[in-house]
Every structure is written in C-alpha cells, then in structure tokens.
Amino acid sequence: xxxxxxxxxxxxxxxxxxxxxxxxxxxxxxxxxxxxxxxxxxxxxxxxxxxxxxxxxxxxxxxxxxxxxxxxxxxxxxxxxxxxxxxxxxxxxxxxxxxxxxxxxxxxxxxxxxxxxxxxxxxxxxxxxxxxxxxxxxxxxxxxxxxxxxxxxxxxxxxxxxxxxxxxxxxxxxxxxxxxxxxxxxxxxxxxxxxxxxxxxxxxxxxxxxxxxxxxxxxxxxxxxxxxxxxxxxxxxxxxxxxxxxxxxxxxxxxxxxxxxxxxxxxxxxxxxxxxxxxxxxxxxxxxxxxxxxxxxx
Amino acid sequence: xxxxxxxxxxxxxxxxxxxxxxxxxxxxxxxxxxxxxxxxxxxxxxxxxxxxxxxxxxxxxxxxxxxxxxxxxxxxxxxxxxxxxxxxxxxxxxxxxxxxxxxxxxxxxxxxxxxxxxxxxxxxxxxxxxxxxxxxxxxxxxxxxxxxxxxxxxxxxxxxxxxxxxxxxxxxxxxxxxxxxxxxxxxxxxxxxxxxxxxxxxxxxxxxxxxxxxxxxxxxxxxxxxxxxxxxxxxxxxxxxxxxxxxxxxxxxxxxx
Numbered sequence: 001x002x003x004x005x006x007x008x009x010x011x012x013x014x015x016x017x018x019x020x021x022x023x024x025x026x027x028x029x030x031x032x033x034x035x036x037x038x039x040x041x042x043x044x045x046x047x048x049x050x051x052x053x054x055x056x057x058x059x060x061x062x063x064x065x066x067x068x069x070x071x072x073x074x075x076x077x078x079x080x081x082x083x084x085x086x087x088x089x090x091x092x093x094x095x096x097x098x099x100x101x102x103x104x105x106x107x108x109x110x111x112x113x114x115x116x117x118x119x120x121x122x123x124x125x126x127x128x129x130x131x132x133x134x135x136x137x138x139x140x141x142x143x144x145x146x147x148x149x150x151x152x153x154x155x156x157x158x159x160x161x162x163x164x165x166x167x168x169x170x171x172x173x174x175x176x177x178x179x180x181x182x183x184x185x186x187x188x189x190x191x192x193x194x195x196x197x198x199x200x201x202x203x204x205x206x207x208x209x210x211x212x213x214x215x216x217x218x219x220x221x222x223x224x225x226x227x228x229x230x231x232x233x234x235x236x237x238x239x240x241x242x243x244x245x246x247x248x249x250x251x252x253x254x255x256x257x258x259x260x261x262x263x264x265x266x267x268x269x270x271x272x273x274x275x276x277x278x279x280x281x282x283x284x285x286x287x288x289x290x291x292x293x294x295x296x297x298x
Numbered sequence: 299x300x301x302x303x304x305x306x307x308x309x310x311x312x313x314x315x316x317x318x319x320x321x322x323x324x325x326x327x328x329x330x331x332x333x334x335x336x337x338x339x340x341x342x343x344x345x346x347x348x349x350x351x352x353x354x355x356x357x358x359x360x361x362x363x364x365x366x367x368x369x370x371x372x373x374x375x376x377x378x379x380x381x382x383x384x385x386x387x388x389x390x391x392x393x394x395x396x397x398x399x400x401x402x403x404x405x406x407x408x409x410x411x412x413x414x415x416x417x418x419x420x421x422x423x424x425x426x427x428x429x430x431x432x433x434x435x436x437x438x439x440x441x442x443x444x445x446x447x448x449x450x451x452x453x454x455x456x457x458x459x460x461x462x463x464x465x466x467x468x469x470x471x472x473x474x475x476x477x478x479x480x481x482x483x484x485x486x487x488x489x490x491x492x493x494x495x496x497x498x499x500x501x502x503x504x505x506x507x508x509x510x511x512x513x514x515x516x517x518x519x520x521x522x523x524x525x526x527x528x529x530x531x532x533x534x535x536x537x538x539x540x541x542x543x544x545x546x547x548x549x550x551x552x553x554x555x
Contacts, residue, residue: 066448090452097445102467102544111463112453145548163453 012039013199014063014167018072021058032058034224036072042166045193045200047210049257050220050228051265056203059225060171063201064090076167086116089160093172095152099144099159106131106140109159130162133192150181154188161192167199175205183241186213190239207261211235211253212244219257221264228264231256332514337521340514345522349503354522357488357500360416364423365484369477372428376435376473377461386436397433401426402490409495419491419499426487427480434476438469471545474538481530489523500526 021033032055040046050056061067063074065084074081076088092098099108109130113123131137134154144152153173160168170189174182186209193200204210210217214233221228233253235244244250316334323333332340345354379386404425412418442465450456450464466473492501504519506512539546 061448064452066451084452084454086454088452090449092445092449094445097443098449100446100463100467101548102470112455115453115455115459115463143544143547145544145551159453 011041012075013042013044013077014040014201015075016059016063016072017075019059019062019069019074020071021055021062021067022070031224033062033069035226036220038218038227038230040167040199040201042199043197044216045190045202045214046216046218047214048201048203048218048220049205049207049210049261050225051222051261052205054220054222054264055225056205056220057171059220060090060169060201060203064088064169087166089163089165089168091153091156091160091168091170091173093175095149095156095173095176096145098156099152101143101145103143104140105136105142105144105147105155108144108155109162112159112163126162126164127158130158133161133195134158134188148181150177150185153177153185157185157188157192161196165198167201168193170200170202172204173202174209182209187239187241189213207254207257208245211250211257212239212241217253217257219260219264221269222267226269228268228270229260330513332517336514337517341518341521344515344518353498353500353503356416356498357492358526360419360491360499361423361484361488364420364488365427365480367420368424368427368480368484369431371424372431372476372480373435373466373473375428376432376469377439377465379432380436380439380469381461381465393432397429401487405491405494414495414497419488419496422491423484423487427484430476430479430483431473432476434472435469438472439465441472442468471542474542478534478538481534482527485523485527485530 016036016038019033019036020031023030023032036059048056048059058067062069063081065074065081065088068082076085079085100111103111106127109127110123113126118126128137131140134157136151136154136158139147139151144155147155156173174185177185189200189202190213192198202210202213204213211233216230216232218230219228220226231253235247235249235253320334323331379389401422405422408418408421408425412421446464446468450460455463488499489501489504492499493505496502500519500522504516504523507516507519
C-alpha cells in the first residue's frame with residue numbers, strides 16, 4: 001500500500017508498470033506477460049487489442065487485483081493495487097456466469113451497493129439511474145436467465161455503472177453476443193463513458209471494435225507480451241455505426257491496427273519497448289484475407 | 299381443474315393398492331394380515347388417543363430436532379471444509395471413516411455414553427443424517443463458478459457476504475439434494491433409535507405390538523411411518539420448489555435453448 005508512484009505520470013488514473021506474469025505449472029513456467037507498461041489518464045477510453053493468447057485476460061486479472069503479478073505493479077490513482085480496489089468495476093465476457101442467477105435484475109445491480117452499506121434511498125436512485133442508462137428500466141423483476149444475452153450483458157454494465165467506479169475494466173464484453181446487439185452495446189459504452197467521465201479500459205480481440213470505440217488503441221504483441229504499439233484514434237468524438245465506420249480515416253486506422261496484429265502474430269516485436277508510435281503513416285495495403293478479425297472466443 | 303387432476307394422479311395408485319389388498323383378503327382369515335377395514339378400525343383407536351401425545355409427537359419432535367441439527371451442522375461444516383483447502387485435506391480422509399460407520403451400530407455405544415435419553419436418540423439421528431448434507435455441501439461449495447466468484451470479489455463481496463450472497467445460494471441445489479436423503483434416513487434412524495431399550499416412541503410401540511401379537515396394531519404403526527414419510531416428502535418438495543425456483547427456471551431455459 002506504499003505510494004510508489006514515483007515513475008507514474010502524475011495525471012495517470014491507471015498505471016501499469018513493468019508488469020510481468022509467469023504461471024508456474026507442472027510442465028514448467030509459462031510466461032504469459034513479459035513486460036507491460038502503459039498509463040491511462042483519468043477519463044480516457046482506451047482499447048487493448050492483441051492476437052489471441054496474448055495474455056489479455058491475464059493482464060486484466062492483474063489490473064483488477066484478482067491475480068498478483070510476478071513482477072511490476074499496477075497503480076490506481078497512485079496507489080498500488082493488491083486486491084480488487086473499490087474504485088474499479090469489471091465487466092466480464094461471460095455474462096451468463098457473472099450475474100447471480102438466484103437474484104432478480106434489480107437485486108443483482110443493487111447487491112454491491114448494499115454490501116458497501118450505501119443507504120437505501122441512495123441505492124434506489126443509483127440502481128434506477130443505472131438501469132435507465134442501459135435501457136433496462138422495464139425488467140427489474142426478471143431473473144437474468146430470463147433475458148437475452150445482450151440484455152444480460154446490459155445488466156452487468158448497469159451493475160458496474162451503479163457501483164460508480166473511477167475505472168471500468170471490460171474483458172471482451174461483447175465477444176459472445178450477436179453482431180447487431182454488439183453494435184448497440186458499443187454505442188451504449190460510448191454514451192455511458194461520456195456521461196460518467198469514467199476511465200475505461202476495454203479489452204477486445206475485434207480490431208474494428210477497438211478503433212470504433214477507443215480514443216486510443218494499445219496493441220499487444222503475441223506472448224510473451226509487451227506493448228507492440230500505442231496509437232491515438234483521432235476520429236470525431238461523435239461516433240455512429242454507419243458514418244464513423246465509413247470514414248476514410250476509420251479504414252486507415254483499422255488497416256494499421258490490422259497490420260500490427262498480423263505482425264504480432266508472426267512474432268514481430270517492437271524494437272524499443274514502450275516507444276509509442278503515432279499512427280500517422282497508416283499503410284493502405286489490405287491485410288491478408290486469411291486473418292481472423294474477431295471470430296474466436298477467449 | 300388442475301388441482302383435481304394432480305390429486306387424481308397422486309391418489310390413483312394408493313387406491314388401487316388398497317383395492318387389491320381388500321380383494322385378496324376377502325373372506326380369508328389370516329392372523330398376520332388384517333383386512334383394510336380392521337386396520338382402519340385399529341388405526342383410529344390406537345393412534346388418535348393418548349398415544350398420539352405419548353409416542354407419536356415425541357418421536358416427531360426428536361426427528362425434527364435431529365434432522366434440523368444435522369442440516370445446520372452439515373451446512374456450516376460443509377461451507378468451512380469446502381472453502382478452506384487445508385481443512386479439507388486434513389479432514390476428508392477421516393470423514394470417510396466416520397461416514398462408513400452404520401449409525402445403528404452406534405446405538406449401544408451412545409446408550410453407554412449418554413444413557414437412554416432423548417439426547418441419545420437425537421444423537422443417533424444426527425450421526426446418520428449429517429453425512430449427505432455435509433458431503434453435498436462440500437461439493438456444492440467447491441463447485442462455485444469461477445467467473446461468478448471473480449465478479450463477487452471485484453465488487454468487494456467477501457467474507458460473510460460472500461457466503462450469504464454467493465456460496466450458499468450457489469450450493470443450494472446440492473445442499474437440498476443432501477437434505478432430501480437426510481429426511482428419509484432420519485425417519486429410519488428415528489425408529490431404530492427407539493427399538494433398543496426404550497419406553498416410548500413410534501419405533502418402541504411398533505415393536506411392542508409385534509411382541510404382543512397385536513398384529514393389526516403393528517401394521518397400523520407401519521402405516522403411520524409411511525404417512526409420516528409422505529408428509530415430510532411433500533413439505534420438502536414444496537420448500538425446494540420455492541428455494542430453487544431460480545435453479546429450475548434456469549435449467550428449463552437452458553434445455554429449451
């Protein structure tokens with residue numbers, strides 16, 4: 001708990017410093033994450049993409065305090081993370097397994113607040129607002145399993161919003177919902193992010209999604225993982241599924257990220273670790289058609 | 299209408315069985331097998347009198363206390379053993395040993411230790427009923443979903459809140475499966491605990507009738523036990539339906555998908 005924020009940028013809300021994670025298994029050590037360093041400013045929406053098996057989930061578990069890193073540290077608002085911090089909420093990919101099936105929607109959203117001892121009136125207000133924000137004000141009495149997958153994930157998002165976190169972590173939250181629902185949920189995240197001013201770290205394997213959602217995209221190398229590239233997404237702040245996705249700049253950025261992922265898959269590693277490159281010279285060559293752009297589940 | 303239909307299904311087989319019994323005992327005089335009419339006659343006479351208070355109620359009370367105590371011990375112990383790894387490693391082999399001991403052989407031992415008391419009879423019931431609940435609870439606690447557990451953890455739901463909001467509800471299907479086994483075991487053990495050196499209770503009374511060749515009375519006691527079992531099963535099913543509504547609903551949705 002000592003404030004070892006010496007290296008972290010002063011305005012960083014979330015700071016990952018030299019993070020390394022090695023799993024000890026019977027078959028020897030497996031290095032999932034080698035050396036990751038990046039900062040998120042307060043109120044930033046950053047997407048983290050990487051080839052499958054690049055240790056995205058490991059990284060997220062370390063950031064959320066569910067798992068201790070082998071080396072390095074995670075700082076939240078200057079304080080070292082050693083267990084799940086109060087200012088953080090996590091939305092998992094497996095919506096069907098992250099909500100309590102024995103509780104109704106409203107009780108699910110309310111439980112973390114109740115557990116914190118938030119007074120009843122305040123709790124009711126927060127839960128109402130959160131359900132309203134995700135468009136689920138009409139189903140508070142349902143059980144999660146009575147809802148569609150997309151709606152269940154909305155409940156999980158509502159629970160995270162009601163908790164009033166400063167940092168919202170999302171671990172491939174839309175990987176298991178259908179494409180149309182996913183588009184709706186992506187827009188929902190942008191809306192919620194703008195409205196609440198929360199810092200969002202959105203992990204995904206979907207390149208389009210990362211470019212569409214993020215203000216910034218952090219590309220991971222293949223395992224053992226380092227930051228391959230850290231690019232700013234200079235698309236207009238107002239985004240919508242049709243127009244934003246047809247902008248020439250969107251296509252350029254998408255190509256660029258795509259290529260970097262392809263390079264990462266081939267085992268290419270950045271020359272100097274942690275040197276953020278600007279995405280100004282996004283190449284225009286289309287990537288190989290064999291590459292998958294987000295069909296694989298985690 | 300639906301109630302009538304359900305009632306018809308529930309009663310059809312018992313009615314048929316009684317009918318078959320009635321037909322097969324028509325005109326015969328077998329000392330050991332009474333006619334239905336004779337049994338019904340004795341039933342009211344034997345059980346709806348002072349015996350109801352001196353034998354039936356005390357037996358039921360001991361059964362209830364024993365079963366409830368076994369459930370409490372089983373669930374509390376199961377949550378502890380299921381959650382704490384070293385405790386499990388320490389206790390599980392020994393538990394297998396104690397579980398393998400048939401509770402009836404404990405009756406003489408417990409009589410020596412505790413005397414012929416209500417506590418002894420309750421102890422016999424607990425010693426048998428605790429295992430299904432305990433072992434099922436351990437399994438249920440261990441099977442808590444990892445993602446659900448992570449979710450609870452990230453929202454700071456730890457300690458007692460974790461047990462109350464996550465572990466117990468999550469393990470409740472297994473726990474109730476254990477309780478169901480315990481109920482039928484409890485009935486058996488209630489009778490056995492009263493058969494040795496006892497002076498009251500259902501088991502004692504039935505054995506008394508048997509030894510004094512009061513055959514219809516003996517049969518009527520067996521019917522009381524059967525009815526008791528049916529009543530317990532109905533109450534259990536009603537409770538289970540309410541507690542596990544979410545579980546059955548979820549299963550139905552999963553099966554339909």
